[in-house]
Amino acid sequence: MTRTHGLIGRRSFLHLAGMGGLGVAAAAGNGLIWHSEDALAQSPATSPAKPQPVSPDSALKLLLEGNARFVDGKRQNPHQSRLRLQETAVAQYPFASILGCADSRVPSEIVFDQGLGDLFVVRVAGNVASQTAIGSLEFSTAVLGSQLIVVVGHSRCGAVMAAIKGDPLPGRIGVFVEEIKPAVARVRAKTGDLQQNAIVANVQYQAQKLAESSTILADLIQAGKLKIVGGRYDLATGKFVIVT
Secondary structure, eight states, X not given: OOEETXXXXXXXXXXXXXXXXXXXXXXXXXXXXXXXXXXXHTOTTTOOOOOOOOOHHHHHHHHHHHHHHHHHTOOOOOSOSHHXXXXXXXXXXXXXXXXXXXXXXXXXXXXXXXXTTTEEEEEOGGGOOOHHHHHHHHIIIIITOOXXXXXXXXXXXXXXXXXXXXXXXXXTXXXXXXXXXXXXXHHTTSSXXXXXXXXXXXXXXXXXXXXXXXXXXXHHHHTTSOEEEEEEEOTTTOOEEEOO
């Protein structure tokens, strides 16, 4: 079995997945891309040295330090050079994965002061742990070796507010809103600001869903190779606070 970053390799991952979902996409075309990337990564003339996997606690520390720089206006803008561009064209080893909201005001690489290849980011309105999001995060952890997943919710989240109101919604907007309603139900009777309570509850609910809905993620957690945490980002201050 091939291994990448100490975990299962791309082709082994697709084999274990039974060529379902992500595997079908790979067979249709992405597999050729991954195959080419593997070949390039094995070329000693072009491949950067494979870094050691970053532990969950160390990865979280890097994110929190980066956010502190962002809040203080002292961003370092790391890993954004031409050399880094060339390195990440050959292979990627993100030290953390983010499940964040698609809101344009919460770009992960900026608010955590990271660069090319540092973060594997999945963004969907309401930071919902949809089946597609879960599959993407299975890939980032089991194949790419990321040992930390951070669910990033934020203040004034429109998706959460829509879930609180519960009004009928057009098109497919209601699909992801329905995924938030169980979190809202947990805190409707709680004292305090319902919107703020619901935003935190949604982060906690989606983080729990990740851990409970994926055998791959659950196994990595059990093996000590993955941690899932959640936090709230404040749009006004730029500060990210852990809530799980």
